[in-house]
Amino acid sequence: SAVISQKPSRDICQRGTSLTIQCQVDSQVTMMFWYRQQPGQSLTLIATANQGSEATYESGFVIDKFPISRPNLTFSTLTVSNMSPEDSSIYLCSVLEAEAFFGQGTRLTVV
């Protein structure tokens, strides 16, 4: 199993600013996944982050808005840039090892 520490757990941000979310995994993993989730709804994959290469973004998500870093096999960050109220959501990082393991999530509110 994998244990993922994600922070911050929540934040309230001003529009136009950026927030960086961090995820630390207790083991080395090849791929990390970043999701967005509206409360009570399903997961929407933002991008897949591989160590040593550029992240792969899903349709509707771009690197300029959601830059991702993956400096090593246990750590990744997702930045939500130039935020607007529409970016208010829960952001989750995840790894897949037979089953999916998740961080605790970051509840972001943009005002």
Add this chain to the structure above:
Amino acid sequence: TQLLEQSPQFLSIQEGENLTVYCNSSSVFSSLQWYRQEPGEGPVLLVTVVTGGEVKKLKRLTFQFGDARKDSSLHITAAQPGDTGLYLCAGDESNYQLIWGAGTKLIIKP
């Protein structure tokens, strides 16, 4: 990309009632997983079904994988308030990515 349709998206029932949640696809998955998520936490795996026709039981929860491995169901018997949460099915499209259903928000009223 395969799609996974999950229904119902919302269910509110009284304690003691039974319920079934469905996940359906037109495509075949190598396996299908069911997760439960509580507020402020990430989803947590309940079960993985792999073989067509497979049935797995977890106390009052019964999971079934269709014979053709295109659909699955979660049945809860005598639901309790502790069963309240968001239930998600996820199909294994490849070795490195899961396809997620829309989720079922379940509320069990005491």
